[in-house]
Amino acid sequence: AQSVAQPEDQVNVAEGNPLTVKCTYSVSGNPYLFWYVQYPNRGLQFLLKYITGDNLVKGSYGFEAEFNKSQTSFHLKKPSALVSDSALYFCAVRDFYGGSQGNLIFGKGTKLSVKP
Amino acid sequence: SAVISQKPSRDICQRGTSLTIQCQVDSQVTMMFWYRQQPGQSLTLIATANQGSEATYESGFVIDKFPISRPNLTFSTLTVSNMSPEDSSIYLCSVDTSEYTGELFFGEGSRLTVL
Numbered sequence: 001a002q003s004v005a006q007p008e009d010q011v012n013v014a015e016g017n018p019l020t021v022k023c024t025y026s027v028s029g030n031p032y033l034f035w036y037v038q039y040p041n042r043g044l045q046f047l048l049k050y051i052t053g054d055n056l057v058k059g060s061y062g063f064e065a066e067f068n069k070s071q072t073s074f075h076l077k078k079p080s081a082l083v084s085d086s087a088l089y090f091c092a093v094r095d096f097y098g099g100s101q102g103n104l105i106f107g108k109g110t111k112l113s114v115k116p
Numbered sequence: 117s118a119v120i121s122q123k124p125s126r127d128i129c130q131r132g133t134s135l136t137i138q139c140q141v142d143s144q145v146t147m148m149f150w151y152r153q154q155p156g157q158s159l160t161l162i163a164t165a166n167q168g169s170e171a172t173y174e175s176g177f178v179i180d181k182f183p184i185s186r187p188n189l190t191f192s193t194l195t196v197s198n199m200s201p202e203d204s205s206i207y208l209c210s211v212d213t214s215e216y217t218g219e220l221f222f223g224e225g226s227r228l229t230v231l
Contacts, residue, residue: 103164
């Protein structure tokens with residue numbers, strides 16, 4: 001069965017500093033990996049994804065993530081954090097196995113707090 | 117991408133009543149999904165709704181409690197039946213616009229509070 005782990009409930013960063021939000025996964029087949037962001041009282045917004053190709057993927061709002069197959073990780077990063085980046089971040093995985101995609105499974109979420 | 121509208125955006129309900137949430141998409145999609153996000157929690161998949169067939173429910177969710185309709189390729193409803201305070205959650209509709217791209221697009225959610 002597929003699963004996603006986000007080991008940190010909260011990440012605190014000063015504005016202008018780099019940020020990392022961690023994610024590890026477990027799947028049976030090939031992983032499709034995603035990051036979503038949720039602002040207060042809003043739905044989920046898609047940030048970026050990895051399906052195949054370059055291990056470093058770039059997404060919206062200056063975010064990027066690095067796929068590491070050996071460590072089964074897909075950490076979200078940004079070189080310089082903004083106060084407006086403060087939100088709840090979800091890592092998610094879909095298992096591509098047997099020629100079809102599985103359901104999208106979410107991690108528990110990490111609250112990012114960026115202070116001025 | 118897809119634009120997804122959910123109604124109601126929020127509601128306060130009495131214990132024992134039922135509420136139907138509507139999800140409208142601006143394009144035809146094959147697969148629609150309903151998720152639940154309990155307070156302070158992650159998203160849990162309730163069921164997958166495909167047009168022309170019965171919804172497929174995940175473990176822990178049953179049709180009698182969460183009946184789903186999918187009358188066409190742009191619309192779905194989720195009913196939360198016989199509500200209790202434990203059903204207080206955000207319910208999110210999402211769609212898969214392509215079997216090749218992988219990502220889902222989400223509505224703004226329907227925040228239900230059951231008293």
